[in-house]
Amino acid sequence: xxLTRVIPCLLLQDDSLVKTxxxxxxxxxxxxxxxxxxxNELEVDELAVLDITATNKKRKPNFxxxxxLANECFMPLAYGGGICDFEDAKKIFQIGIEKIIIxxxxxxRPAFITELAEHFGNQAVVASxxxxxxxxxxxxxxxxxxxxxxxxxxVTWAQxxxxxGAGEILLTAIHQExxxxxxxxDLIKSITDAVDIPVIANGGASSINDIGKAVKQGNASAVxxxxxxxxxxxxxxxxxxxxxxxxxxxxxx
Amino acid sequence: MITIVDYGMGNLGSVFNMFKKIGVxxxxxxxxxxxxSADKLLLPGVGSFDKAMQKITTSGIKEILDQxxxxxxxxxxxxxxxxxxxxxxxxxxxxxxxGYINASAKKFVFNDNKMKVPHMGWNLVNESTKSKLxxxxxxxxxxxxxxxxxxxxxxQENSILKSNYGLEFDSxxxxxxxxGAQFHPEKSHKFGMKLFxxxxxx
Numbered sequence: 120x121x122l123t124r125v126i127p128c129l130l131l132q133d134d135s136l137v138k139t140x141x142x143x144x145x146x147x148x149x150x151x152x153x154x155x156x157x158x159n160e161l162e163v164d165e166l167a168v169l170d171i172t173a174t175n176k177k178r179k180p181n182f183x184x185x186x187x188l189a190n191e192c193f194m195p196l197a198y199g200g201g202i203c204d205f206e207d208a209k210k211i212f213q214i215g216i217e218k219i220i221i222x223x224x225x226x227x228r229p230a231f232i233t234e235l236a237e238h239f240g241n242q243a244v245v246a247s248x249x250x251x252x253x254x255x256x257x258x259x260x261x262x263x264x265x266x267x268x269x270x271x272x273x274v275t276w277a278q279x280x281x282x283x284g285a286g287e288i289l290l291t292a293i294h295q296e297x298x299x300x301x302x303x304x305d306l307i308k309s310i311t312d313a314v315d316i317p318v319i320a321n322g323g324a325s326s327i328n329d330i331g332k333a334v335k336q337g338n339a340s341a342v343x344x345x346x347x348x349x350x351x352x353x354x355x356x357x358x359x360x361x362x363x364x365x366x367x368x369x370x371x372x
Numbered sequence: 373m374i375t376i377v378d379y380g381m382g383n384l385g386s387v388f389n390m391f392k393k394i395g396v397x398x399x400x401x402x403x404x405x406x407x408x409s410a411d412k413l414l415l416p417g418v419g420s421f422d423k424a425m426q427k428i429t430t431s432g433i434k435e436i437l438d439q440x441x442x443x444x445x446x447x448x449x450x451x452x453x454x455x456x457x458x459x460x461x462x463x464x465x466x467x468x469x470x471g472y473i474n475a476s477a478k479k480f481v482f483n484d485n486k487m488k489v490p491h492m493g494w495n496l497v498n499e500s501t502k503s504k505l506x507x508x509x510x511x512x513x514x515x516x517x518x519x520x521x522x523x524x525x526x527x528q529e530n531s532i533l534k535s536n537y538g539l540e541f542d543s544x545x546x547x548x549x550x551x552g553a554q555f556h557p558e559k560s561h562k563f564g565m566k567l568f569x570x571x572x573x574x
Contacts, residue, residue, distance in 0.1 A: 122494045123513065162561045164494055164516075190389055195516055195559050215385035217518075217559070240418060242490050242518045260543055286490075317488050340488060 123334055123371050124164040124341035127348045127361070131152060131170040131200065134184065138349050139171070140297035141250065142249075142265035148349050148357055152187045154293065158348075159192050161361040166192055167220065167289070167319075167343060169247075170200025171264045172221045179207060182214065189215035199247055199289075203227070208235055212243065212323055220289060222247040223262040226269055229283045236284030246285035247317075248277060250306060251293040258306060265293050273306075274313045281314045288318045295323030297346050299353045302329055307337030319343050327362050331370040374572065375410035377437075379391040379427045379454055382416035382454070386558040394565050396572040404492060408436050412504040412574070413446060417453030421477070421521075422465030424457055434470065445549045447574045448472075449505075455545065455552030464521050472550040475525040475542065482538050491537040495555070503532040503546050503571050505553075513563040515543070515555035523554060 129151065130137050135364040136154050137145035148154065151168070158166055167171060168188065182202050183368055189196060192214075199220025201206055208219050221241075224231055225246060235244045249261045250273050260269045260276055269276075277288055292303040300323050307320045317340030324344045333339040351358040376387055376398055384400045391398040394519045398414070401407060415437075416426055428434045440446040450458045459469045460479035469476075481491045494514045499506060522541035533544035533555075545552045551571065557564030 120495070121491065122496075124493050159561075189385065192395065193390055193561050193564065195388075195556075210420060212383070213385060215383060215389060217383065217386075233390075242492055243418075315485055315488065317492065338486070341493070 122216055122368070125330060125362070125367060126165045126167050126317075126319060126341055126343045127158055128167040128169065128343040128345050130345070131168055131181070131184070132172050134181070136298060136349075137171070138346055142293050142296060145171070149359070150276060151184055152191060154287070154349075155188045156191045157359045158361070159194065163194060163361055165195045165197065166198045167197040167199070169220065173201025175263055175266060180211060185211060186217060192232045197245055197246070201232070205234060208239070209267050210214055212239055218243050218245050218287075220245040223267070224247065225280060226262050229280065232280060232283040232285050236286065241284055241286035244285050245287045245289050246280040247289040247291065248273065249293055252303070252306075261293060274309055276312045278316050281316050285316060287316055288314065290318055291322055292322035296321070298323055299325035299346060301325060302333040302337065302342070304332050304337045307333055307339050311338035315343060321345070327366050327370050330362075330367060334371055373410075374412050374414050375407060376400045376414045376416065377407060377433060378402040379424065379431055379433055380521075381419040381424050381427065383418055383558070384416055387414060387416055387451070390558040390565060390568055391572070394569055394572070396568065400434075402431065404432055404436055405560070408440070409434060410440065410446060412571070413437070413440065413448040415448060415450040415454035415457065417451065417457060419453060420452065420464060421456060421462040421469075422467045424453055425467035425469065428457070441550060446502040447549045447571070448551065448553040449571050450557070452519060452554060452556060456521060457552055458545075458550055458552050459523055462521055472549040473525070473530055473545055473552065474527060475523050475530060475545060477521040477523050479521050480538065487538050490518055492518045492520075495535050496530065496536060497535050497543050500531040500534045500542075501529055501546075503551075504574055505546060505551050505567060506532055506544065507570055508566070510563055510566060513566070515557065515560040515563055517543075517555045519554060523552070
């Protein structure tokens with residue numbers, strides 16, 4: 120039986136790891152390579168690294184840090200941030216990173232997803248969708264690290280990028296991210312009902328119980344954790360950690 | 373020394389990194405001379421079956437592999453697509469496989485939309501036949517898989533590990549000096565390191 124993947128999601132800002140709240144207020148966590156090394160020792164299922172300023176600063180991915188990360192990680196590694204060039208993508212795969220995460224550039228040129236998928240396989244291309252619930256309870260899609268509102272319906276967009284060849288969707292609820300208030304299960308469900316590819320739920324996890332809800336109620340194929348794996352607890356200091364695997368499996372079975 | 377065969381497809385850096393981590397020397401090469409002088413071969417692979425077979429054949433690597441594997445009995449480990457290439461054929465394409473193990477690759481087909489293809493993520497393995505490759509495995513060993521086609525052996529003694537994803541399939545296979553693993557040991561923490569150590573010790 121396939122085990123549900125639980126994926127720490129690390130945010131890179133220049134040379135440091137940070138953690139945000141609703142995509143704002145980046146708080147310093149530590150050195151990316153050291154942190155990745157700890158997650159490797161904790162034997163996490165997979166690791167996602169997102170460079171949250173690359174696109175907005177029109178900067179290329181930080182290949183130096185990425186290759187140091189790849190040297191430390193004996194688990195699958197996914198990277199997103201500032202990728203809009205085939206050669207850069209190729210370089211990232213050569214470094215030893217398995218998956219590329221595309222968000223902002225998919226709005227400019229969705230065919231880029233197709234090009235990557237055709238060359239490296241669908242499993243290597245993750246489409247990231249950032250969603251914010253507005254005051255009226257309506258879901259709105261954002262790109263550029265939450266800075267740019269996109270005029271697409273989230274369900275339609277998810278279906279479109281599936282057709283373009285994305286192998287997975289990383290679905291982030293901006294309104295939950297960093298809040299410890301749990302995943303937006305309704306949002307997850309609306310996407311998992313609409314697409315056949317795996318959906319990774321992201322944003323808001325505070326406990327194993329939340330992971331259980333995302334999987335059982337939202338039908339997420341995987342979950343991504345932020346604050347929960349870099350802080351001791353809400354409002355407390357930095358502590359790189361990972362929930363007990365046996366407890367996760369029990370909750371999910 | 374492990375010779376990692378570079379025929380233009382696959383995540384070679386990760387394989388190299390893991391051998392380095394366990395203190396085993398390896399080289400990544402497409403040079404026919406170097407492949408020809410290998411004491412142990414590793415055949416990685418990500419991508420499509422036909423494209424891989426075409427590259428292996430036109431580059432001249434196939435001819436050398438045939439000599440090394442069938443005549444010299446050099447140990448070889450195929451990973452993921454690399455394992456499927458060791459078999460006779462795949463439903464993914466029309467090219468003939470290397471045919472070192474009497475098996476073939478079939479497509480995962482499910483009616484249930486909860487069963488996603490590719491089979492991607494961590495799964496468990498069960499020993500089906502004892503093998504040096506899987507000796508002293510850590511209990512509850514789990515491995516990272518990414519594949520849309522699975523291998524089915526013809527003779528059960530060639531199946532050394534089995535896994536379950538909607539159906540039972542052969543997740544590691546062996547015939548004499550020819551070994552294959554469907555999962556990615558290089559991305560499977562200590563569980564993968566153990567398999568690489570076993571292969572290096574053969």
